[in-house]
Amino acid sequence: GIYSKKLTDLSQLKDGAVVAIPNDSSNGGRALLLLQDAGLISVNKNVGAFPRVKDIIENPKNIKIVELVATQIPRSIEDVDVAAINNGVAVQAGYSPLVDSIFIEDFKNERLKPYFNIIASRDDNQNKPEIKRVLEVYQTAENKKIIDDYYKGSSIAVF
Structure with missing residues (x-):
């Protein structure tokens, strides 16, 4: 902003x-x-x-x-x-x-896509238990609430 x-x-x-x-x-x-x-x-x-x-x-x-x-x-x-x-x-x-x-910024602006934070892995790692665990721990309703509360609605969890 x-x-x-x-x-x-x-x-x-x-x-x-x-x-x-x-x-x-x-x-x-x-x-x-x-x-x-x-x-x-x-x-x-x-x-x-x-x-x-x-x-x-x-x-x-x-x-x-x-x-x-x-x-x-x-x-x-x-x-x-x-x-x-x-x-x-x-x-x-x-x-x-x-x-x-x-x-x-308008959160709906296509221009903002390069600024998304993502969790990524190589194809050969995507099915490893530790990678799946990271997603499991991060992509929760509790973590979404933490993001919403901390950033006061100015960052959006997209998972």
């Missing part, structure tokens, strides 16, 4: 605003796509799920992107106009993504 201590709506974002995003390729790319979804920038469509700042092709508000370590962004939120913070980091910082963000 996109968070701010200075704004209550993205329409308040001024020309030249400072926007913090994570500096790693996965979360940073996702943040740039989130900024695109919010109508703030456009990125080159040919770069796929992991665009970088250099892939911005339109920036009508001339926003200044600052890349920070993801876990440092909540601590730096007072120093920027808005910040893109991934759910896990936001929850750890005390935010409720569905309540506190001023813009959040």
